[in-house]
Amino acid sequence: MQYVLDLASDEERASWEHLKLGYTETRGSEPLREAIQQHYQTINLDEIIVSSPGEANFILMNVLLSKGDEVICMAPMYQSLYQVAKDLDCSLSFWKPEEESGNWTYQPSDLKKLITDKTKLIVVNFPHNPTGFCPNIDDYMEIISIARAHGITIFSDEMYRFLSHGNKETLPSMCDVYENSVSLWGAAKTFGLAGLRLGWLTSKNKSLLQKVENFKDYLSICNSATSEILATIGLNNMEHFVQPNLKKITSNINLFSEFHEKHQSFFDFSKPSYGSTAFIKLHIPETTYEFAEKLVKETGIMLLPAETFEYGTSHARIGFGRENFPEVLRIFEDYLVKNYKY
Ligand SMILES: Cc1ncc(COP(=O)(O)O)c(C=O)c1O
Missing domain, CATH: 3.40.640.10 (Type I PLP-dependent aspartate aminotransferase-like (Major domain))
Structure with a gap:
């Protein structure tokens, strides 16, 4: 404020x-x-x-x-x-x-x-x-x-x-x-x-x-x-809001892109050119709803699964608007490494 x-x-x-x-x-x-x-x-x-x-x-x-x-x-x-x-x-x-x-x-x-x-x-x-x-x-x-x-x-x-x-x-x-x-x-x-x-x-x-x-x-x-x-x-x-906002979102997208390079077989992702979200396709045996439910229970990280968009069971929305995205991504990576072999 x-x-x-x-x-x-x-x-x-x-x-x-x-x-x-x-x-x-x-x-x-x-x-x-x-x-x-x-x-x-x-x-x-x-x-x-x-x-x-x-x-x-x-x-x-x-x-x-x-x-x-x-x-x-x-x-x-x-x-x-x-x-x-x-x-x-x-x-x-x-x-x-x-x-x-x-x-x-x-x-x-x-x-x-x-x-x-x-x-x-x-x-x-x-x-x-x-x-x-x-x-x-x-x-x-x-x-x-x-x-x-x-x-x-x-x-x-x-x-x-x-x-x-x-x-x-x-x-x-x-x-x-x-x-x-x-x-x-x-x-x-x-x-x-x-x-x-x-x-x-x-x-x-x-x-x-x-x-x-x-x-x-x-x-x-x-x-x-x-x-x-x-x-x-x-x-x-407006520029005093848009510029810092874009800087934060772009930096989070770039971090997520590096993360994707390391974990390509786990999900499909392509850098979005607009907005502050991406919809990724997960290559996992369970539904994205099950995945998201377990993830939020164990780590506190919330992903929006495809089911909440009534769009199948294999995608999830990532939001790039948060300041603490880098920290959250580290926790997410630890969770994946611990729970998935790919
Ligand atoms: C596409 C779209 N429209 C409308 C809204 C609603 O905006 P607000 O959260 O300010 O009510 C949102 C919020 O996420 C949105 O993503």
Whole structure:
């Protein structure tokens, strides 16, 4: 928190010190929405609504979808991005990736095959949790033209926005390039400020955002006043968060890559170019759920097994966002050497 406050302008510091802890504006304070707006090319202040990311997703799907609608999601995917649609009795189909030696690709041609007359929504997440996949700009625009040709809305989860390693291009936000889309971004991943519990939806579809605002009155009503100021400071000083965050993630990915060199026959891995996660394939006799359960019991290390993504039984997600990753990796290596022969 001190790191954030030390970056505050005089005006931001004054609003922190004189903050009143009453209700805040449902859509997010104006200074916060201005701080958000600068990171988009075409978005106006009334095309932003701030909320917790999970709540934003929950509301959006509730106001957009009805029973029987078809929704295309990526598989594997962050659970609530498909589960909320499933709970609304929508019918889901999954855009599946190709995997080669730990390298993941989603082909627009495979997405196209899933479209039907009833497709209402396509949910994408780039950079992608858990695979670290991000399309190139041509494939990104191809995805948009597929949706546009069929009048389908895209919900674009951009929680890992700007987390691109090694000078790889960063995609424009979906809301800036596709008129029939809603983008989600937030403080948790890009800024490493998950405790603020803040994210925001951006869209050119003002009437849809109005419905989101109305629905929010039944849930949180408005955002935390303290978090709004801290997020405003963060957004106005983005490089101070992105650069150290990327440095930490890249160094953890490099360590994990060296670890993979030594243990290649145990798992498949290819360095992700985006995001802070990788989805590795384990060559073990048991399921990844069994593996993860035993690992957390014996060492305290938590891996997310494929079963938690409803994606088979042989993959696991590795997260590269933690400071103590090097120490955890040493414990993980001792555990493998002790328990596995390969
Ligand atoms: C793809 C994706 N979307 C949304 C979220 C939710 O973000 P938050 O943790 O800030 O609620 C996460 C969190 O892990 C995520 O990975």
